[in-house]
Amino acid sequence: MSDWIIKVSNLNKYFGSHHVLKDINFQVKFGEVVSIIGASGSGKSTLLRCLNGLEPVQSGEIIVDGVKINGEKVDLILIRQSIGMIFQSFNLFPHMSVLDNIILAPHRVKKIPRREAEEIALELLSKVGLAEKAHSYPYQLSGGQKQRVAIARALAMNPKVMMFDEPTSALDPETVNDVLDVMKELAEEGMTMIVVTHEMGFAREVSQRVIHIDEGRIVEEGTPEEIFYHPQNPRTRAFLSKVINV
16 A cells, blocks of 8 residues: 555646646645645645645646546545545635534535534534634634634545645634644644645645645655755745745
8 A cells, every 4th residue: 555645746827828726746744744835826726725625737747545536437525535625715605604514525425423413513613722613604703713624624624635725824823822832733633634724834844855845846845844944945045035934
């Protein structure tokens, strides 16, 4: 059995004539935390959306958990059951309670009995520090609380990998750490995670590997030590000089 859960080979993505991802190659091992960094517009979020089939690609290969997801006759709904996706904008159903937001997919997609799904949901809400919010509605929550509910909702499907698309960028500063703490706990528990982030502290402290994307290309990848303290590529050094003191 392979020790990697995601393998990307020669990936190219276009929006019309605009070449947004250029010959992307990388792998993610089971239990690995990989942070993807880069300037806004570099292609980070587009790459993440390609990895779970939200964006079609023009060439290359994406294999997730042994399945080529950009092949023909692929059941993306089935594949996405093993991928937890966290967006900037939470995407909670406003007319549903927190509890109902979390149990919806396990109950309807995985056919888990409602009572069992509720037990799982309450356990996950406790895990993300929101046990008392089970019967609240999204409009009653802060941005950080909504994002933690979104994480609990993704975990309720028991995913093999969690993907985060700038999960703290839409949050007030005082709520960012609450979300990052949950993500750190998941990493410590061995969850496979791919994180597109502007939070350089998280990338440096929690990741096993950091990938720097610039203008649609991977220009450098390595350990946090290598990327943040000994970057080799001039573009990586230039990017880091703008966002942190290295």
